Amino acid sequence: xxxxxDQPRIGVxxxxxxxxxxGTIDVAAVAKYVEGLPGVVVSRDYKYMCxxxxxxxxxxxxxxxxxxxxxxxxxSPLLHEHTFxxxxxxxxxxxFFFQMVNIREHNSWVHTDRAAATQKAKAQIHGAVRRxxxxxALETKKVAIHPDVLVVGGGIAGIHAAVTMANAGKKVYLVxxxxxxxxxxxxxxKTFPTLDCAACILTPKMSSVGNHPNITLWTYSEVAKVxxxxxxxxxxxxxxxxxxxxxxxxxCQECITNCVYKEAKFPDEFNExxxxxKPVYIPFAQATPQVVLIDPELCxxxxxxxxxxxxxxxxxxxxxDRKAIDFQQQEEIKEIQxxxxxxxxxxxxxxxxxxPYYGYGxxxxxxxSLEVERLVNASGPTGGEVILRDGKKPQTVAIVHCVGSRDVxxxxxxxxxxxxxxxxxGHLIHDKIGPEAVIHDFYIDLRCFGKGYEEFYRRCQExxxxxxxxxPAQIECREGKxxxxxxxxLLGRLYRIPVxxxxxxxxxxxxxxxxxxxxxxxxxxxxDGFFLEEHPKLAPLSTATDGVFLAGTCQAPRDxxxxxxxxxxxxxxxxxxIVRGRVEIEPTISWIDPDICAGCQVCLGLCAxxxxxxxxxxxxxxVNEALCKGCGSCSGFCPSGAARSRHFDNRQIxxxxxxxxxxxxxxxx
Amino acid sequence: MQDFEPTVIAFVCNWCTYTxxxxxxxxxxxxxxxxxxxxxxxxGMLDAKYVIKAFLEGAEAVLVSGCRPGDCHYLNxxxxxxxxxxxxxxxxxxxGIVPERxxxxxxxxxxxxxxxxxxxxxAETARRLGPSEARRAMIL
Ligand code: FES
Numbered sequence: 001x002x003x004x005x006d007q008p009r010i011g012v013x014x015x016x017x018x019x020x021x022x023g024t025i026d027v028a029a030v031a032k033y034v035e036g037l038p039g040v041v042v043s044r045d046y047k048y049m050c051x052x053x054x055x056x057x058x059x060x061x062x063x064x065x066x067x068x069x070x071x072x073x074x075x076s077p078l079l080h081e082h083t084f085x086x087x088x089x090x091x092x093x094x095x096f097f098f099q100m101v102n103i104r105e106h107n108s109w110v111h112t113d114r115a116a117a118t119q120k121a122k123a124q125i126h127g128a129v130r131r132x133x134x135x136x137a138l139e140t141k142k143v144a145i146h147p148d149v150l151v152v153g154g155g156i157a158g159i160h161a162a163v164t165m166a167n168a169g170k171k172v173y174l175v176x177x178x179x180x181x182x183x184x185x186x187x188x189x190k191t192f193p194t195l196d197c198a199a200c201i202l203t204p205k206m207s208s209v210g211n212h213p214n215i216t217l218w219t220y221s222e223v224a225k226v227x228x229x230x231x232x233x234x235x236x237x238x239x240x241x242x243x244x245x246x247x248x249x250x251x252c253q254e255c256i257t258n259c260v261y262k263e264a265k266f267p268d269e270f271n272e273x274x275x276x277x278k279p280v281y282i283p284f285a286q287a288t289p290q291v292v293l294i295d296p297e298l299c300x301x302x303x304x305x306x307x308x309x310x311x312x313x314x315x316x317x318x319x320x321d322r323k324a325i326d327f328q329q330q331e332e333i334k335e336i337q338x339x340x341x342x343x344x345x346x347x348x349x350x351x352x353x354x355x356p357y358y359g360y361g362x363x364x365x366x367x368x369s370l371e372v373e374r375l376v377n378a379s380g381p382t383g384g385e386v387i388l389r390d391g392k393k394p395q396t397v398a399i400v401h402c403v404g405s406r407d408v409x410x411x412x413x414x415x416x417x418x419x420x421x422x423x424x425x426g427h428l429i430h431d432k433i434g435p436e437a438v439i440h441d442f443y444i445d446l447r448c449f450g451k452g453y454e455e456f457y458r459r460c461q462e463x464x465x466x467x468x469x470x471x472p473a474q475i476e477c478r479e480g481k482x483x484x485x486x487x488x489x490l491l492g493r494l495y496r497i498p499v500x501x502x503x504x505x506x507x508x509x510x511x512x513x514x515x516x517x518x519x520x521x522x523x524x525x526x527x528d529g530f531f532l533e534e535h536p537k538l539a540p541l542s543t544a545t546d547g548v549f550l551a552g553t554c555q556a557p558r559d560x561x562x563x564x565x566x567x568x569x570x571x572x573x574x575x576x577x578i579v580r581g582r583v584e585i586e587p588t589i590s591w592i593d594p595d596i597c598a599g600c601q602v603c604l605g606l607c608a609x610x611x612x613x614x615x616x617x618x619x620x621x622x623v624n625e626a627l628c629k630g631c632g633s634c635s636g637f638c639p640s641g642a643a644r645s646r647h648f649d650n651r652q653i654x655x656x657x658x659x660x661x662x663x664x665x666x667x668x669x
Numbered sequence: 670m671q672d673f674e675p676t677v678i679a680f681v682c683n684w685c686t687y688t689x690x691x692x693x694x695x696x697x698x699x700x701x702x703x704x705x706x707x708x709x710x711x712x713g714m715l716d717a718k719y720v721i722k723a724f725l726e727g728a729e730a731v732l733v734s735g736c737r738p739g740d741c742h743y744l745n746x747x748x749x750x751x752x753x754x755x756x757x758x759x760x761x762x763x764x765g766i767v768p769e770r771x772x773x774x775x776x777x778x779x780x781x782x783x784x785x786x787x788x789x790x791x792a793e794t795a796r797r798l799g800p801s802e803a804r805r806a807m808i809l
Contacts, residue, residue, distance in 0.1 A: 076691045076694075077708070078687070078688065078691060102691075102706075104694065105690065105691040105693075105694025105695065106690055106691075106694060106706055107702075109694035109695070109697055110693060110694050110697070110698060110699055110700055110785070111699065111700075111702040112699055113702060116702035116703075117702055119702070120702045120703075120705070123705060124705065127705075127707075524744060527739075544744060588710070606713075606749065608743055608744040608745055608746070609743075609744075629743055630710055631710060631711045631713050631714060631742075631743030631746050632709070632710055632711060632713060632714025632746075633711070633713040633714065633743065633746050633749050635714060635716070636713055636714045636715050636716050636749065636750075636753065637716075637749070637753070645710070645714055648709055648710055648714055650716060650718070653707065653709070653716075653719055654718075654719075654722060656707055657678070657707070657719070657722050657723055657726055658726070660678070660705050660707075660726075661676075661726040661727055664676060664727065
C-alpha cells in the first residue's frame, strides 16, 4: 500500500442529500469547478452518497481510475465519516486518505442565498482537496487487554463489582484501605425503604469475596502507583503491617480476650467512637477477612508506633502454636499487572462540627447520622437500644435534614440519601422507644424519588412523625433540653421546640484524599469534589482515562441500589473490554520528530495525560502512543515544530487554509 | 465598500463548537455564508501560525472556539488556547492587524443558537472594520 508520497489522484463526490443540499447548492456547478482543481481525477455529484450504491461508486472509481485520495462533500463527519472511511478502505486504499466536507449542516442548512452557498461549497471542497493531497496513511494499532482487573475500595459497590467479574471467571484484585471490607453499608442497621437489615444482605456478599477463588483480597492496603495504559496497567499496592500473619490467623480472637488490657478502653472507629475496643481487635463481628490486627499506636509492645518489646505479650501466649502474631511485620509492596481498573473508593460524611450553631461536639445529645446507625443497630455499642451519652432514654427526638448539603456555605448539591434515611430513623426510633416517642423531622424539601420511596414517606407520616418544613437556625441547650429554633415556612411561624436528642443528617462528601487518588488513576474531579465521569449522561461509568471506570459514591452521592446498579454497569464495561480482547488505539495522535526536537521539554508540561517522556540518552521528547489521546496540545505549541498531530499536521491545516482562499481568489466570496 | 463581504475563518474544536455548528444547521439558523469553519480536534491544538496564516491570506476575522472551561474533551486544551490567543492579540498589531479581528469563545456542543449569534456578530465586526489591513497593505 502506498504511504502517501506519490502523485495524488483525487476523487471528489458531492452529495445531493435529496433536496437537503441540492435544493440550496448548485451541485453540478460545484462538481464542474472541482474537476479543474489540481490532482482531481474524478468529480461527481450523486443523490445519496451514504447509500449502498453511493459507497460502491467510490469503490469502483478507486479501482477504475486508480484513485488514491477521496473527498466526500455531504453531511457532518460526526454522522458519516466512519461510513466513508470504510468505503475508502474497502476500495483498497488507506482509510485516512479520505477527507469529508460538511456542506449540509455548515452550508445548505444555514444559508439561503443559492449563489453564495454554491461559492462557499466550492471553497470548502477546494480546501479539502488541497488538504487530502497531503494526507498520510495511518495504521490503527491494536493492543491486547490483560484479563485481570483491579477494584479499588471494598464497600458495597466494590464488592458487587468484584463478585460480578469473579463469577464471570475473571481474576480480580480487591484492594481495601480499612482492615475489613464492607464500607459504610456494614455500619448500617436497616436499609430504606424495605427495612431489610443491612448486615443480612451484605454479610453473604462479603464472605463470597473472602472465599472466591478468583478474588485476591488485600485489606489494610492502598494503591500507591499506577503506570501504563488501558489493557496494560502496572499497579503498585502498599500493604500496611497488621502485625498478624493473615494466613495463620484463624479468627479465634483468643488474643483479644487475653490482651493485657482487661477492659476495652479505646474508642472504636467502626462504632463511630460510641463503643470501645482493645489495641488488638477485629473491626466488627462479620469482618472479612476474619483476621485481627494490632494497633501500634495503642499496643504496649510499641511506643508511638515503634517496637519496644516491653509488653508481657499475653496475646502471643494465647495464640500459642498458631504463631500468627508477628511484631516484626513490615510494610509490604506488591506489584500486579491488570488490564482495567474500577475505582470505588466511596465517600466520607460531612463533619457536623463545621456547623457551629447546631452544637455537635458541644452538646452531648446531638448525634450524627452515622452514630445513630450504630446506636439503633442490634450489634452496636448499646445492643440496639437508643440510650443517650448521658445514659437516658430520649422521649422526644429531632431529625435535621441537609446538614452540610443544599447549603451554599458548605455543599451546594443535594446529598440524595438523607431524606430517606431520615425517614428510616423516624421509623426505627419509634420502633425502639415505643409509640409514645415524639419525633420531629425538620426538612427543606422531602425528596423521595426512588422505587417505593414515596410509599415509605407516607407510611412514616401515618406512624405519626411530625414533619416541619424549615431547617432550624440554631440549636440551644436550656435546662437539660436541646431547643431547636427556626421558622416553619409552611405556617409562617417561628418555632422553639425542646427535645432530648438531635440527629443531624450529615451530607455525603468526597473523600479528603480524592484529589490524590484521582491523580493516581488519572481521574479528574467535578466542582463538587467527586470523581468526574466521561460524560454525565452517555458515559457515566467511564472516565477520561481509558480502562478506568467508576462505581458507587466516589462519583456522586447515591444510595445502595444505585451504587449496586452502577457497580454492575462498571463490571459489564470491564467484561466487554476483556471479551473483546484488544483495544484499538486511534492513530490520530501526536508524534515528535526526533531529528527536529531540541529537547526543551515544554511539551512534557503541556501534556494533560503524562504521555510524553524525555529520552535522556537521545535528549529528545518521546510520545507514549498508548497514552496519547491526540489533543495536540504539544503540537500547537512546540517551538521547533517537532511535535506534530497525525492527521492534523501543520501542513495539512495550512493546505486547507490555502484551498479556502484559492477558491475565493478564483470565484469570489 | 457597499457590498463588502468579510471572510471569517473559524477554528473550532471537534467536540464542542463543531457540534454546536452542526446543531445550528439542524435548527436551520441562518448566518453569513462567508463564515468558513476549519475543524481541529481541540483548541489546544491551535498553532498560532494558523491564525496568522489565515489573516495573511486575507481573512477579515478569525474565530477560535472550543469547549466551555472545564468541558474540554482533553481536560484543559482550551486553557492552553486561551494563553495562545492572548499572546496572538499582542502580536497581531505588529502585522498591522487590529486585535479585535481575533475572537476566542467557548461554545458548548448544545449551543447552536450561540454559535450562529457569535459568528454573525463577528462578521458584523469585520464588516465595520472593513477589508483586512494585511490585505490593504498589500502584504499579500
Ligand atoms: S476539545 Fe473542545 S476545546 Fe478541547
